[in-house]
Amino acid sequence: MKSITINGSQRESVGKKATKALRNAGQVPCVIYGGDKPLHFSAPELAFSKLVYTPDAHTVVITLDNGEKYNAIMQDIQFHPVTDKITHIDFYQIFDNKAISMEIPVHTVGSSKGVMNGGNLRMPYRKLKVKAIPSKLPDFIEVDITPLKIGSKLYITELKNEDYSFLHPDNTVVCQVRRSRLAVVDADDDEEEGEEGAAEGAEAPAADAAE
DSSP: OOEEEEEEEEOSOOSHHHHHHHHHTTEEEEEEESSSSOEEEEEEGGGGHHHHSSSSOOEEEEEETTSOEEEEEEEEEEEOTTTOOEEEEEEEEOOTTSOEEEEEEEEEESOOHHHHTTOEEEOSOSEEEEEEOGGGOOSOEEEEOTTOOTTOEEEGGGGOBTTBEEOSOTTOEEEEEEOOTTOOOOHHHHHHHHHHHHHHTTSOHHHHHHO
16 A cells, blocks of 8 residues: 655644644644554644545655654544634554554446446445555455446455455445436346345345445
């Protein structure tokens, strides 16, 4: 997974007055958890643009002005309700030999026969939560939609990977092709959609919720 470097300064004072002064100066107050104790630092808001305003997932190298470096992932972010400026970010420190969980974006490849016939591709999840050691975290989850016909569903069990595990139930639907009014349904599609319809009632509630 790609990493972004954030250059910051360790914060000595973490009171409300000091925090407000930082924000007024264009700095974002941050905290790193997961180590021996929480570490407070700040960095210019512009430094977080490639981390926050992107659909991609990244790990972070936080470099402080005292020379210390911390590998981390972004855990939580807060925005001002009116201006949408970043007001606070929580990070979680990561270690090479310790597995972590992270949401990874889903990228589709290929051309679905069902979509080409007028069906609608539905993707309940734009990101999937995985668990792995940092070096095994993928930049994205690739999903090949080529085999999907009208009525087809792709379950998360079909995306299993040795490098990481998914933190979702096995009956989670990652994507499916549904019939639309303008769809042209082949005989194969009719057969497959019939099978899907028969199985629909037997699906667990969690799968239906994911749709």
